[in-house]
Amino acid sequence: MPILPPPRAFAASVPVLIAGGGACGLTAALAARDAGVDVLVLERDATPQGTTSMSLGAMCAAGTRMQREVGISDSPEQFFADVMARTKGETDPDFVRVITREAGPTVEWLADVHGVPLSVDADWRGLGHAVPRLHAPPDKSGAGLMGRLLQANERAGADLLTRAHVTDLYADSSGKVHGVRVKRPDGTTEDIGCGALILATCGFAANHEMIAKYIPGMGNARTFTWENSQGDAITWGLELGAAVADMGAYQGYGALAYPQLQLFNYTYVIDGGIMVNTEGKRFSDEMADVSGQGVNVLRQPGGVAFIVYDDALHHKYKDMIETRNAMELNAVKFGKDAHELAAALGIPGDAFAQTLADVRAVKNGTRTDDFGRTFAETAQLNPPYAGVKVTGALYHTQGGLVVDGHGQVKRADGSLLPNLFAGGGAARSISGPGASGYIPAAGLCMAMTLGRLAGTAAAKMTGHKK
Numbered sequence: 001m002p003i004l005p006p007p008r009a010f011a012a013s014v015p016v017l018i019a020g021g022g023a024c025g026l027t028a029a030l031a032a033r034d035a036g037v038d039v040l041v042l043e044r045d046a047t048p049q050g051t052t053s054m055s056l057g058a059m060c061a062a063g064t065r066m067q068r069e070v071g072i073s074d075s076p077e078q079f080f081a082d083v084m085a086r087t088k089g090e091t092d093p094d095f096v097r098v099i100t101r102e103a104g105p106t107v108e109w110l111a112d113v114h115g116v117p118l119s120v121d122a123d124w125r126g127l128g129h130a131v132p133r134l135h136a137p138p139d140k141s142g143a144g145l146m147g148r149l150l151q152a153n154e155r156a157g158a159d160l161l162t163r164a165h166v167t168d169l170y171a172d173s174s175g176k177v178h179g180v181r182v183k184r185p186d187g188t189t190e191d192i193g194c195g196a197l198i199l200a201t202c203g204f205a206a207n208h209e210m211i212a213k214y215i216p217g218m219g220n221a222r223t224f225t226w227e228n229s230q231g232d233a234i235t236w237g238l239e240l241g242a243a244v245a246d247m248g249a250y251q252g253y254g255a256l257a258y259p260q261l262q263l264f265n266y267t268y269v270i271d272g273g274i275m276v277n278t279e280g281k282r283f284s285d286e287m288a289d290v291s292g293q294g295v296n297v298l299r300q301p302g303g304v305a306f307i308v309y310d311d312a313l314h315h316k317y318k319d320m321i322e323t324r325n326a327m328e329l330n331a332v333k334f335g336k337d338a339h340e341l342a343a344a345l346g347i348p349g350d351a352f353a354q355t356l357a358d359v360r361a362v363k364n365g366t367r368t369d370d371f372g373r374t375f376a377e378t379a380q381l382n383p384p385y386a387g388v389k390v391t392g393a394l395y396h397t398q399g400g401l402v403v404d405g406h407g408q409v410k411r412a413d414g415s416l417l418p419n420l421f422a423g424g425g426a427a428r429s430i431s432g433p434g435a436s437g438y439i440p441a442a443g444l445c446m447a448m449t450l451g452r453l454a455g456t457a458a459a460k461m462t463g464h465k466k
């Protein structure tokens, strides 16, 4: 992954070159095309999917017309306050101001200018967001989002080269990037020059050496991520003298169906479901920290837990992709009462029945919750019940290259690298230093908001008009 001295000339060159064709890269390409600039996206895989395709496809954004249309009053200021509270102030407020201000316009621009339909997913509430502000495509899936972004790129005339693994950067002693080297599946290489380079190759969740180095506490933990998240952008950036920050930050998740290793939707928990361990007991306020819940689950006996809900919630959400997958894989167990479900899940019936009785008492206001959960706006869980065995995992990293408000990469001394940009998982996020600062849907917010900002700025920098 070295930085190579630039050749005299490149056989082919584009003003704006983008490494990585996930949500960030494709959004950056749209922004560059809006500025009338030629752009080429280089994607390692045969079909662009990335971490984005594994996601629920939702990004957080505030003050959008989509929120207003369904009567949700929100603002960038409220979003900013929520992020600062979630991170306990341990993040860069100036950067958070930019992201929380620009996320809303990014959602509206994607929908109104580029035909990427995004609407508010009201099922995702709480977990740090004062009001519902997750915006998702109609099928609420990352694969659906990728499909829409790819169609938009085609309409906008953005060029995409797949099976194009960027292995090296060409840069001079000032840190100016002149181009990249691309390796093709047959082993041949191609050199492509550029006016500006946007790094959109995501983070390092799939690079076990980097995880062991930067997040040692999760060195042996399961990861559930896209295998190309190898930290390439961070490696190149560091070689060029870039600053990195919050390298210990990541999003965990405690709702990976086990042993099927399929994403299960946290909506059941948000809407009043609970999580118990193999002893049939709750172990946390399930709503306190959805990212940190991954570690909470891993700390339970056997590193597993169970999401428990009822028949009403099962029917309400039975058409979600994650539910359909879990049903097909026989991951969802049912019981006509607490003891029958406990038997199906293999946990002690009496303890589990007591847990359900305690939750009932909390919900009807006759006792307070041992873990401080309020269960606000959720109904009682009534038999028959359903449950899914889950485990925790590290999903994606949140530390990365430090960028300015236009996605341009900064050096350790605060100065800017001449023509290098980064966004999405490649850049330092708004999550602060650990696992608890992640606010739901910040990953795609960073990818698409910074993608738009970086694409716009890189196009302006190159000044090449089509």
Ligand SMILES: Cc1cc2nc3c(=O)[nH]c(=O)nc-3n(C[C@H](O)[C@H](O)[C@H](O)COP(=O)(O)OP(=O)(O)OC[C@H]3O[C@@H](n4cnc5c(N)ncnc54)[C@H](O)[C@@H]3O)c2cc1C
Residues within 6 Å of the ligand: 019, 020, 021, 022, 023, 024, 025, 042, 043, 044, 045, 048, 049, 050, 051, 052, 053, 054, 055, 056, 057, 058, 059, 060, 164, 165, 166, 167, 200, 201, 202, 203, 224, 225, 226, 228, 229, 230, 232, 263, 395, 396, 423, 424, 425, 426, 440, 441, 442, 443, 444, 445, 447
């Ligand atoms: C299970 C799961 C669920 C999630 N759900 C959500 C959610 O609902 N909302 C949310 O906001 N976030 C979610 N996230 C996080 C979110 O998916 C990521 O933050 C986001 O997709 C990052 O986008 P990206 O464009 O930076 O990276 P990616 O989507 O991973 O795209 C990077 C692309 O770069 C390519 N690439 C890598 N290296 C190279 C190279 N050297 N040369 C060429 N190409 C390269 C990769 O193949 C990939 O296509 C979830 C993550 C996981 C794992």
